[in-house]
Amino acid sequence: MAGKIRHQLHLSEALSERFEKLAAKPGANKSAMLEEALEQWLTRKGHHDLDDRFGLRLDRITAALSRIERADHILLESFALFIRYELAIHPPLAETDQAGRAKGRERFNLFIEQVGQAVASGRRTLDTRGEGGR
Structure with missing residues (x-):
């Protein structure tokens, strides 16, 4: 026991x-x-x-x-x-439209950069409290 x-x-x-x-x-x-x-x-x-x-x-x-x-x-x-x-x-760009494709890549890279900055800073584009956005 x-x-x-x-x-x-x-x-x-x-x-x-x-x-x-x-x-x-x-x-x-x-x-x-x-x-x-x-x-x-x-x-x-x-x-x-x-x-x-x-x-x-x-x-x-x-x-x-x-x-x-x-x-x-x-x-x-x-x-x-x-x-x-x-x-x-x-409409899709023609295969020979190199200027249009370059502009598209530039815009896409700018978009990715802006998303990265917004996420890193905590800023929100569509903030319902009115603190974010432009």
Whole structure:
């Protein structure tokens, strides 16, 4: 019994009778049965305490992530439709139009540079609070 602490319990008569019947079976051990039952009860109770403590916060975080996911979906869909529209209304450049291709590369590189600067600075072009944009 090293490492074990003795406890004295008071059980209702009905529960005591059920406990004694279970303990009378071969291989049953009252201490082991009570230890396992108490461990399960405490573990289950601990989970409820965690839910009570963090459940509301986790629900708020989940809702915020859902809003972000929805906003990202709208943004990506808008961007994809814009690109499709732009590609549909502008005819492709001729293979021999080197000046047009050079201008296209220049504009694309400028676009990538501006996106990089905006991301690095935290500035937003379409800021709903009126702090960003031009």
